[in-house]
Amino acid sequence: MSRNFYHQMVGFCIQVLAVLFACAAGTENRDVSNTFRAWNTGDQPLPEQLAFVYKEMENLKHEQTLMKQKQESISQALPHCSQTPVDTDMEMNLTSLQSGSSQLLYTLAQYGDEGSGEEDSDESSDPCYHYTVLDQSWRATNYSTKNVACDRRVLWKGWYRLFYRGKSIQMPELCVKKDMCGTHAPLWLVGGHPRIRDGVVTRKVCGNWKNKCCMFKSPPIQVKACRGNYYVYKFVKPGACHLAYCADINTLVCGKCKRSESCISRDKITWMCKKNKIRVKANVHFFASYPAHISGKVNKIVYRKVYVNQGGAFNSRTGTFIAPVSGVYQFFFSTQTGGSGVTDLWLVVNGYWVAVSHSNIQGPNSVGNLSTYMTTLRKGAMVYVTHNHGRSWANASSNTIIFGGSLLMVRKI
Structure with a gap:
């Protein structure tokens, strides 16, 4: 083939790529005019132009594959939430949602808005x-409800965060009445939620039945406190139904x-936001x-x-410390x-x-x-x-008449 034919083919490929990038820019709001400015001059060597074309075509293929995978994962996750049939004994599993639920069941990666702390050094595994x-x-x-759920039928995997109609919520820390929470024996958290500095902890879970708050002792779960006043739970299959x-x-x-507040409750019933202590x-x-002699009474050295x-x-x-x-x-x-004779120095506080x-x-x-003193x-x-009495000796280099101290611990009084 002639050299002119190669140049024509390269020019055609560049035009195609320009159209594709323009479409991508319309979707992602990015300016690609600078990307093609260098290729509009026609003064680049032919091997470099071909290499650029091949590289960009491979990148576009890779992006297209990723977008296709994301679309397939979304289409598979959301529709299934409402297609799982309810058992004949009216036991609901995880995906059979009651009316009013927002039908959210998907893996979510949080970035930035909840905040990250020094304890969370590796977000990829947190x-x-x-x-x-x-x-x-x-x-x-x-x-x-008359319909009862059984979490034993759920294939629990990984960590979960509880929501109620799109708003963050957490497990109860007190016994819950039977036949609530859409089941016969509601499961509640024993031992309370951890603090952020506690990291991942293991907590017991109990189910209330026949006026016994811990009639059902379900297998323990893992819990972690997160910045932003929410918790994540590693749920497991309960020991029985329902x-x-x-x-x-x-x-x-x-x-x-x-972010500067914590959610607290004394009775585990009424919760409130309280500003964190600084x-x-x-x-x-x-x-x-004091680099000199002292004699007799000196009220303040x-x-x-x-x-x-x-x-x-x-x-x-x-000479005063405040x-x-x-x-x-x-x-x-x-x-x-x-x-x-007698020499006395006294430490005076207020x-x-x-x-x-x-x-x-x-x-x-x-x-x-x-002498030392702690208070x-x-x-x-x-x-x-x-200096109450006697004579004390010192010179410029002896450091024999000294006074010092340190703060050991900040404490609210």
């Missing part, structure tokens, strides 16, 4: 992002909680010295030489006796003398004494050291 939506109104704790997993209608309010992570440490003042709570001009947050603190202070560094020597000897302080508490 059930909080990969679960099956279970939205069946007959599972609600306020639903009673038992079915319940959805607590009282927990619908939890789906309205903000954990203060304070880093407070200080260490200072002004430690002028400050080595560490993390958090800035120690004031070197006044607690920046409420919590547990530990302090230390010391003296070096500069002559015979005007109260609480701990002493005491020494009593005879003759020209010198003795050092270090709980409110924010704004004032701490300093007073």
Whole structure:
């Protein structure tokens, strides 16, 4: 074939690809004009043009195959939800939905909107992002019907999240009356739901019958708390019929909680959104010295030489430490006796003398004494050291008259 024929074929293929990409751009709202700008000039070598054509044709075939697979999976999942026949004894399985249900039964991958935490380091394997939506109104704790469901007939696989008419809901943590939740013995969660930091936990499940909340002890299930005030469950087949997993209608309010709130309940009946406590992570440490002699009574030692003042709570001009947050603190202070007799230093907290560094020597000897004190302080508490009696010795490099402390734990008082 002639070289002109090759160029004609390449030009034709490029036009076809341009049409296909234009259609794709109309669907996905993307601009492909830049993609073909370089090929409209006709100054590219023939081998490079052919290689580009073959590569783009393979990409289009791959995308077409993926779209076909997605369409087939959707067409297979949704219609089957309403085609499963109900058994003659009126036992419903997972896919026989009552009226009012939104008929949602599919695997959902969550991305972004529920939030991800530091605990969820691998979204590809985290059930909080990969679960099956279970939205069946007959599972609600306020639903009673003559038709009874049996979850033992369901082929449970993987993790599930409960919904009620499109709104997030969770399992009850209290005994549910019999003949509710579309079954005879409703299954409820024993031991309560976990916290996010608990990860995946195993919980017992009980079914109420004949006034016994745990007449039926179903096999345990796994539960995980997810950011966004919802839970995922790894359901298994109950031990008998007619038992079915319940959805607590009282927990619908939890789906309205903000990211900064938690859904709580004291009686496990009335639920409410409550703002999360802000954990203060304070880093407070200080260490200072007095680089000279002290004699007699000094109401407040002004430690002028400050080595560490993390958090800035120690004031070197006044010698006073002011607690920046409420919590547990530990302090230390010391003296070096500069002559015979008694020398006393006291730690003062909010005007109260609480701990002493005491020494009593005879003759020209010198003795050092270090004292420590641990206490709980409110924010704004004032701490300093007073020289009550005697003589203390120090110089610019000795660090024998010192005062320091640290915040050990933030604590609400």
